[in-house]
Amino acid sequence: MSDVLHAPTAIDARRLGQTEHADSLRARNARLAVGAAVVVKVRRSDDGRLQEFRAPYQQAMRVLDALNVIALKDAPDLAFRWFCGSKMCGTCAVRMNGREVLACWEAVEPEMVIEPLRNLPVIRDLVVDRTAYEKKVASFEPWLTRTGPYPGFPEPLLHRDIANASRALDCISCMSCYSACPVIRLGSLTDFAGPAPLVQLGQTALDPRQDQQQVARALSRSGIFNCVSCYKCEEVCPAHIPIVSSVIEPLKAKAAQLVPHMARHPLTFRSVVARRGRIDPGELILRVQGLRAFAVFPRLVRLLLRGKIKPLRTLLGFKSPAADAAKRILKQGGRSR
Ligand code: SF4
Numbered sequence: 001m002s003d004v005l006h007a008p009t010a011i012d013a014r015r016l017g018q019t020e021h022a023d024s025l026r027a028r029n030a031r032l033a034v035g036a037a038v039v040v041k042v043r044r045s046d047d048g049r050l051q052e053f054r055a056p057y058q059q060a061m062r063v064l065d066a067l068n069v070i071a072l073k074d075a076p077d078l079a080f081r082w083f084c085g086s087k088m089c090g091t092c093a094v095r096m097n098g099r100e101v102l103a104c105w106e107a108v109e110p111e112m113v114i115e116p117l118r119n120l121p122v123i124r125d126l127v128v129d130r131t132a133y134e135k136k137v138a139s140f141e142p143w144l145t146r147t148g149p150y151p152g153f154p155e156p157l158l159h160r161d162i163a164n165a166s167r168a169l170d171c172i173s174c175m176s177c178y179s180a181c182p183v184i185r186l187g188s189l190t191d192f193a194g195p196a197p198l199v200q201l202g203q204t205a206l207d208p209r210q211d212q213q214q215v216a217r218a219l220s221r222s223g224i225f226n227c228v229s230c231y232k233c234e235e236v237c238p239a240h241i242p243i244v245s246s247v248i249e250p251l252k253a254k255a256a257q258l259v260p261h262m263a264r265h266p267l268t269f270r271s272v273v274a275r276r277g278r279i280d281p282g283e284l285i286l287r288v289q290g291l292r293a294f295a296v297f298p299r300l301v302r303l304l305l306r307g308k309i310k311p312l313r314t315l316l317g318f319k320s321p322a323a324d325a326a327k328r329i330l331k332q333g334g335r336s337r
């Protein structure tokens with residue numbers, strides 16, 4: 001293959017959030033001269049307006065540096081939270097130009113809109129209330145309960161058995177992923193715990209020493225199958241945790257095994273595809289919801305009118321030509337994809 005085909009495109013750089021993130025410090029620093037004005041618009045909570053400030057650029061300036069300059073010079077009442085200043089405590093997460101970042105780690109932009117995280121109540125300005133997150137994590141009983149005696153140090157653990165729990169342990173509880181999650185934005189329409197609490201749960205639930213009954217209790221409170229695997233959480237995680245592939249998907253597999261009624265929808269989806277080689281929404285609705293589906297009759301009519309459900313196809317058990325291949329692939333656990 002020629003070098004031209006290997007060359008990264010502008011689209012690649014934009015799409016790969018973390019590559020873009022790693023490149024940004026040098027790129028942004030090159031755009032600003034020491035002393036030049038950085039324009040910072042901060043969302044204030046008293047009236048919801050964006051208040052504009054200017055901070056003189058210093059070499060390697062971070063968002064937190066700009067906020068500190070503003071608080072010292074122009075707005076002593078500006079509320080923002082930080083402790084470690086070094087990507088350790090997770091308290092300084094905000095949104096900068098629409099993206100979740102750690103204020104103590106992110107390089108400034110020449111013009112920045114700084115807002116509080118989404119999906120959490122704002123206490124003041126950039127400070128959000130983390131109570132819901134902390135309560136959810138506590139409800140997961142986030143401690144290790146052995147089912148056998150302690151075998152002594154070093155414990156006979158294989159790297160591959162502890163790898164996912166170990167990745168989850170990198171979490172600094174910054175809540176960036178929680179802010180980016182579109183399912184959490186649906187509010188009480190779902191009982192989804194959200195990515196940050198699930199990563200906390202993964203620290204013990206994905207540890208092979210953990211009591212499986214404790215895992216089942218926690219998973220039954222997690223609403224985990226509401227996750228739509230959109231990867232928005234992973235894109236913003238400053239700890240680069242593969243939240244979906246190393247935590248949520250393994251937890252979903254555990255839930256399907258330990259609390260099978262939670263997995264009714266995905267297991268039915270899989271069985272329909274394995275039998276027919278395609279998804280049949282009519283059959284899926286009937287098998288998951290049963291007669292309850294008719295309780296929302298107007299919605300069924302809408303689906304029918306839009307051609308989303310086709311009762312004749314459902315009744316006749318129509319199969320696609322891909323049925324045999326689908327059955328074979330799903331029987332192998334999808335490994336042949
Ligand atoms: S992958 Fe799941 S947890 Fe992550 S942002 Fe999407 S819906 Fe939320």
Ligand code: SF4
Pocket residue numbers: 090170171172173174175176177178195196199236237238239240241243
């Ligand atoms: S998983 Fe990543 S983004 Fe989410 S709270 Fe932990 S460190 Fe922050």
Ligand code: FES
Pocket residue numbers: 081082083084085086087088089090091092093102103104105
């Ligand atoms: S201040 Fe601790 S992570 Fe930013």
